[in-house]
Amino acid sequence: MVNGIERPLDLLNQSKGKEILVNLENGSQVVGKLLAFDIHINIVLDNTKELEKGEIKRNIGLAFIRGNTITYISPAPATS
Amino acid sequence: MVNGIERPLDLLNQSKGKEILVNLENGSQVVGKLLAFDIHINIVLDNTKELEKGEIKRNIGLAFIRGNTITYISPAPATS
Amino acid sequence: MVNGIERPLDLLNQSKGKEILVNLENGSQVVGKLLAFDIHINIVLDNTKELEKGEIKRNIGLAFIRGNTITYISPAPATS
Amino acid sequence: MVNGIERPLDLLNQSKGKEILVNLENGSQVVGKLLAFDIHINIVLDNTKELEKGEIKRNIGLAFIRGNTITYISPAPATS
Amino acid sequence: MVNGIERPLDLLNQSKGKEILVNLENGSQVVGKLLAFDIHINIVLDNTKELEKGEIKRNIGLAFIRGNTITYISPAPATS
Amino acid sequence: MVNGIERPLDLLNQSKGKEILVNLENGSQVVGKLLAFDIHINIVLDNTKELEKGEIKRNIGLAFIRGNTITYISPAPATS
Amino acid sequence: MVNGIERPLDLLNQSKGKEILVNLENGSQVVGKLLAFDIHINIVLDNTKELEKGEIKRNIGLAFIRGNTITYISPAPATS
Numbered sequence: 001m002v003n004g005i006e007r008p009l010d011l012l013n014q015s016k017g018k019e020i021l022v023n024l025e026n027g028s029q030v031v032g033k034l035l036a037f038d039i040h041i042n043i044v045l046d047n048t049k050e051l052e053k054g055e056i057k058r059n060i061g062l063a064f065i066r067g068n069t070i071t072y073i074s075p076a077p078a079t080s
Numbered sequence: 081m082v083n084g085i086e087r088p089l090d091l092l093n094q095s096k097g098k099e100i101l102v103n104l105e106n107g108s109q110v111v112g113k114l115l116a117f118d119i120h121i122n123i124v125l126d127n128t129k130e131l132e133k134g135e136i137k138r139n140i141g142l143a144f145i146r147g148n149t150i151t152y153i154s155p156a157p158a159t160s
Numbered sequence: 161m162v163n164g165i166e167r168p169l170d171l172l173n174q175s176k177g178k179e180i181l182v183n184l185e186n187g188s189q190v191v192g193k194l195l196a197f198d199i200h201i202n203i204v205l206d207n208t209k210e211l212e213k214g215e216i217k218r219n220i221g222l223a224f225i226r227g228n229t230i231t232y233i234s235p236a237p238a239t240s
Numbered sequence: 241m242v243n244g245i246e247r248p249l250d251l252l253n254q255s256k257g258k259e260i261l262v263n264l265e266n267g268s269q270v271v272g273k274l275l276a277f278d279i280h281i282n283i284v285l286d287n288t289k290e291l292e293k294g295e296i297k298r299n300i301g302l303a304f305i306r307g308n309t310i311t312y313i314s315p316a317p318a319t320s
Numbered sequence: 321m322v323n324g325i326e327r328p329l330d331l332l333n334q335s336k337g338k339e340i341l342v343n344l345e346n347g348s349q350v351v352g353k354l355l356a357f358d359i360h361i362n363i364v365l366d367n368t369k370e371l372e373k374g375e376i377k378r379n380i381g382l383a384f385i386r387g388n389t390i391t392y393i394s395p396a397p398a399t400s
Numbered sequence: 401m402v403n404g405i406e407r408p409l410d411l412l413n414q415s416k417g418k419e420i421l422v423n424l425e426n427g428s429q430v431v432g433k434l435l436a437f438d439i440h441i442n443i444v445l446d447n448t449k450e451l452e453k454g455e456i457k458r459n460i461g462l463a464f465i466r467g468n469t470i471t472y473i474s475p476a477p478a479t480s
Numbered sequence: 481m482v483n484g485i486e487r488p489l490d491l492l493n494q495s496k497g498k499e500i501l502v503n504l505e506n507g508s509q510v511v512g513k514l515l516a517f518d519i520h521i522n523i524v525l526d527n528t529k530e531l532e533k534g535e536i537k538r539n540i541g542l543a544f545i546r547g548n549t550i551t552y553i554s555p556a557p558a559t560s
Contacts, residue, residue, distance in 0.1 A: 248442040
């Protein structure tokens with residue numbers, strides 16, 4: 001499961017095309033399919049949804065998230 | 081729909097000339113047509129509007145937004 | 161109206177000698193004539209006025225504003 | 241026990257494959273097995289759990305934690 | 321009055337030896353004679369006074385002010 | 401007592417292997433034996449203890465503390 | 481009195497071996513004899529005392545203060 005993660009960005013690389021959960025510094029959460037990221041941890045998600053207490057609050061679609069506002073990122077649990 | 085997004089800035093590049101929704105660190109939102117951006121995510125919008133709870137609060141016109149104050153950016157839903 | 165804006169700083173360049181409205185991170189606003197700016201978005205305004213809820217609160221005259229404290233900048237609406 | 245720690249990152253290096261406790265700037269804590277880190281103190285944990293007052297609040301699985309949000313890190317006490 | 325200000329630091333240069341009003345991020349204000357500054361906007365004032373609601377609260381004398389804590393600077397109105 | 405301190409990091413160098421008291425930006429304090437530090441003021445402590453109002457609140461053992469979260473550091477008073 | 485201050489760090493240089501008052505971003509103050517500083521405004525004080533409303537609250541002895549937490553520094557008024 002954790003094969004091939006030698007550097008932190010390897011996890012993001014493995015997550016491309018998959019759903020991830022992004023926690024922001026202001027306490028909110030967004031979930032979406034990871035399309036792209038860079039070394040500043042700027043990321044682009046597709047089919048992005050804002051969550052509130054685990055519930056979907058708003059559909060955003062495509063989103064560019066600035067790396068500086070991110071606390072942590074994890075592969076999203078299956079939600080379908 | 082997500083063709084051609086390999087790096088985060090590709091989404092901003094594709095959004096040039098289109099309406100985007102910009103979420104700021106202080107919790108406010110602005111919407112406007114993306115005219116220009118740079119690698120610091122400084123952006124210029126035209127026909128900018130400040131939103132409050134999804135409603136237009138104020139028309140600003142042209143606006144330069146400093147990248148450091150931005151949380152995330154998404155293509156704006158059609159509003160016309 | 162938006163001719164010639166290819167990079168974010170182009171808007172500031174076009175605004176030299178004109179009134180701009182500067183929104184600061186602490187929520188306050190200042191308005192004044194843009195005399196100079198640099199790549200850190202440090203700016204100098206002439207005939208600067210602090211605003212509170214859109215009303216002039218204080219005349220400051222010349223002012224040096226540190227870029228790091230700026231949220232966004234827009235050409236000021238005509239006030240005369 | 242403290243052999244071989246000459247530079248701060250040596251402690252993280254020794255902790256690879258072991259459980260660590262990560263304290264975040266927002267006051268929350270996560271615990272997990274350290275898989276990778278870089279010089280920005282970005283880290284990847286496996287089997288990550290969010291803690292609240294020392295109790296497990298949520299299982300996250302794999303997690304990428306941005307270094308800028310970390311206060312301090314310590315080897316986790318045995319919890320089994 | 322605004323002759324010779326082509327870059328933001330020109331205003332600080334013109335203010336050397338004169339009284340300036342410095343607004344800090346924590347909301348407080350200090351006034352004093354500008355002796356020196358650098359590109360980080362670190363400044364040294366002489367005959368520095370802390371203000372509270374425009375009134376002198378405390379005499380500080382010489383002061384080194386770290387640029388990162390400054391919001392904006394303006395030439396002080398004549399106070400004698 | 402203060403011989404040999406010509407640069408700030410000299411104090412940290414002299415404190416290696418000794419107890420230091422570390423004050424963090426969130427207002428908390430930790431005390432422990434300084435094992436290592438770098439130019440970012442990232443530090444590793446051994447036998448680390450979290451303090452609350454001067455009392456030991458929790459034993460942490462080894463700890464990596466990110467420099468950016470530190471306010472000030474002082475040699476700890478003898479506590480045995 | 482202000483001879484020889486051409487750059488901000490000159491004031492710190494002149495203050496070596498003398499008492500200075502350091503104001504921190506969290507609103508607290510420390511006073512002590514300046515032993516060393518660097519270009520990040522990291523400083524080391526000897527015979528450091530924490531102040532509260534101008535009164536000595538705690539004796540700290542030697543202290544390393546991280547530059548990023550400093551608001552301003554001034555030569556301390558004679559206190560003996």
